Amino acid sequence: MANKDYYNILGVKKDAKADEIKKAYRRLARKYHPDVNPNDKAAEEKFKEVQEAYDILSDEKKRKVFDRFGYYSDNLDPDSPFGAGASSAGRGGGTGGFDFSGFNFEQGGSGSSTSSFRDIFSDLFGGGTKREPEPPRPMPKKGRDIEIPLALSFEESFNGLTTNITVNRSEQCSRCQGAGDTGGPVVVCPTCKGTGQVLKSGGRLQFSQTCADCEGTGRRRQPCSQCNGKGTTPKTEQVKIRIPAGVDTGSRVRIPKKGHGGRLGAEPGDLFIITNVGKHPHFTRKGDNIYVTIPITVPEAALGTKIEVPTVEGKAQLKIPPGTESGQKFRLRERGFPSLRNPTLRGDQFIEVQVKLPRVISEETKQILRQFEKANPENPRRTMGLE
16 A cells, blocks of 8 residues: 655645644644534545644654655654665665565565564564553534523513623634644643543532543643633623513523634534513513503492503503403403514403592591492392391
8 A cells, every 4th residue: 555645635845834734734624524524434534534644744753754754653763773774665765775665564564474564673672662542632512602691671571672791701712723732742631630530529529520621531732822721712702682572581592603612613602691580560471461450449440431551561541341340350452572482473461450449538428328328229248148
């Protein structure tokens, strides 16, 4: 199998600086990432190839080996006089009389049927020591959502509201593009001190969980100095929000992409406003309907009349028919709250009347009531069998 040209895979020149290599890798990784290309085997293989190329060219020692021999092996030392004699597919031929072109670095070659050339080379020069595992590469990750409570008056929930609020959020780090590192050397994870676990408290209990910064490996690349390895940096922002008419206590209003920033080009989270509507001194809300209690006098109830009643939008006229009893309800159509599901629809307002007895403040008033009782004899308890 032909040796891979990692520079060609990343689309950079052989004298490219580390920043150019990093920039090319991130561009290609986003383009071919499996999350962006689901069920695309070709893109998946290309992503693996790009990852492999970056792993070699971002490491100074590995890149030096590749530049000298045209391929990379863990056991090649570019500074060794023996290494210089190895055959290079990119340079053709060797020096010092050594020609290892007949050997296969990945499988048993012409010199052995039971072990690979890598094993032989490791035995000769002590390269059989197990390598430390590479820390996991960060993956694109959508930002977390933010929830903010907002107190509203009864009228604001009825009419809706547009206002600005201060949001403490985060955005993708401009230096590392959300990776959390800039491709530097592997170090002990500063978050978990190399244990791979972090302690969390839940009330009086303490428990350990996998460190999110190193994914439990205990090692990671040198964290980005700008974001301290988090991949995001804090930001305080004034966000314009629109609260629709008809919200109630517990309503969730979504403002897209105003949550915490994503990583490696992933979308930010969303901002959710959780509304808490205050009470009104006269009105009560049930669903989209509004309820209110209105007092009327005995003559108004007995003779009928027209009265003014309050609504959230102002005053309205209500006809009280003769003989109205206390507790009777009347409806004003479409004077309730707008529907959140369908703003063209509205609830109703229900008015319950309470007949208020007059204050007897003079003998003349008492005499009038006695005359009324004599002229209109009635026993409202008769239906209950009472005298």
